[in-house]
Amino acid sequence: MATPNKKKILNDPVYGFITIPTERLYDLVEHPYFQRLRRIKQLGLSEYVYPGALHTRFHHALGAMHLMGQAMNTLQSKGHCISEAECEAAQIAILLHDIGHGPFSHVLEYTLMDNVSHEQISLMLMHDLNRQFDGALALAIRMFEGTYERPFFHQLISSQLDMDRMDYLNRDGYYTGVAEGAIGAERIIKMLDLADDHLVVEEKGVLSVENFLNARRLMYWQVYLHKTSLCCESMLVQILRRARFLIRQSGGDPIVVSDVFRLFLREHVTLADFQTDRRYLDSFMKLDDFDVWACIKEGATHSDPVLSMLCQMLLDRKLFKIMLSTEPFSGELLTQIEGQFRESGMPDDWITYFLVEGQATNAAYLPSGDRIAIKLKSGKVIDIADASDLSNIQVLTNIVRRYYVCWARNLAIGEEHT
Template structure:
């Protein structure tokens, strides 16, 4: 039998032809854990705003792997010793960095699990894959965790100028049609260098980094924190909150859910649960967006009017209204909105599902974190905030908060709901 060709070339709409360079990387892409990412959209419910935003975590992970390969080539071309094993490990780490995402990516992270970030699940799955592949991922895991002796690998995987951000800004801008997402990733990568095994950007790349930071700020407000996306996500969270309440009440009307999904609706699953009971991790690897949508379609027919109303509104794109402010909302406004909802038939118990407060935050650059270091022609290394002459660079370092309130307007519901 002929040996299968595992060094594949893929046609990516953002970068053109990209290569899966090693057999191990190919086998990881083919693994069911990674194939699940085909069924998880990169931008959750952003398609309700930008109809083209239908790309997946699978696309993004492959793109980040491609950019990591370019970064390795750039650093090697500048005389830095990077072995083939290190190159492969870095690409494995970035390929698998999002493997722990659940359905709808970030949207459900807060309500499907009990304070378990997707990065921790990614690490657990990488360790499981390492077991299945006979320890071949050990170096990649060290890089992912930041315990490897050469810190620049972790910086390329997770920092304020990593391959993850470079790909998602490019890719999300492309699929949404928001031109501000274009960051010139290829030029930034060409400007990368190392000083004492720490990642730096050559001085002639300052303008590209400034563009990258501006693009990130604009993409957050125009895409990731778009007011309509906030509405959709708030509604989806309330759908799951209601379904979880009904399932735990164990009432006379059953709430449909696949066993793997029901496990997380019925139980508050913490990190300790993942670590002590293999059942939770295996169930998690079976979940994707399709599980949630199939439930939403079923729940739209459920006798509980809170659950069915929210689900039908999402299916029909009849969304909550939203109001944004730079200051917290006053009590008078919230009381007035509650009064309107009561007039539409909502009870004290049901109002909380149809009137939601929250806040969104955005900071393009945090100097207190892993800084973006610029190497001047003199060899001195300074922070981008000090190297840039961009007038608003300090503005980009501020954490901007926007407060919002979402509510159902013009929707009537029976007083009998309890």
């Protein structure tokens, strides 16, 4: 039987033609763990705001792999010794960096499980794939964890100027139509260099980095933390909260969900559960957005009025009203809204599902973290905050906090619901 051609070229809407450069990368892309990412949207419920935001984690991971390949080429062209094995390992690490995302990505990350991050699951899956591939991912895992002796590889995978952020800003801006997401990733990558095996940007790339940081700040408020997205996400969390409550009750009308989804709704799943019982990781790898949407569609006709109202409202885009503030909301406002619910006949134990408080934070650059280093013509390396002559670069280092409260309006709560 003929050996399949594993050097594939893909047509990507953001970058044009991109290549899967090695057979091992091709085999990882073809693996069921990675193919699952086709069924997880990159931006959760942002399509309720931006109808074009239908791209997936699969798109994003391939794009980040492509940018990593460009970064390797740039650094090699500047005389830095990077082996083919290191190039492939860096691309494997960035390809798999999001493989542990569950349905709706960040929205449900801490709703489905008890304080288990997608990075922790990604690492478990990388170790599992390493066993399946006879140890071929060992170097990629060290780079991903930050234990490899050349730190710039980890910086390219996870830092404040990594290939992950460069792709998602470009890609999310493209699919939402928000032009501010365009960051000139190719120019930034061309400006990358190394100093003592740490990642730096050449001085002539300062303006591009400033644009990158500003684009990130704008994309957070315009897309990732858009008030309508926050509202939709709050509704989705309440739907799962109610479904979990009903599933844990004995008797009553059963909720129709997939077996793997039921497992995570029924149990408090911890990191220790993942580490000690293979069943949880296997079940998690069968979960995707479609399990959640099936639950919402079935929930819309469920006999429980709270679940059915929430599900039908989300399906029909009858969204909660939302208010934003730079200060925490007064108890008076919340008491007033609760009073309106009670006047409409809503039982007290329903109110927490239809009235949600929360807060969103955004900081474009954190100098206390893994800083973005600029290499001056003299060879001296300084922080971007010191290299920039933009007056707003210091503003970008401030953590901006917005408080929100959202609640259901005009609910018809009749006798049949009480």
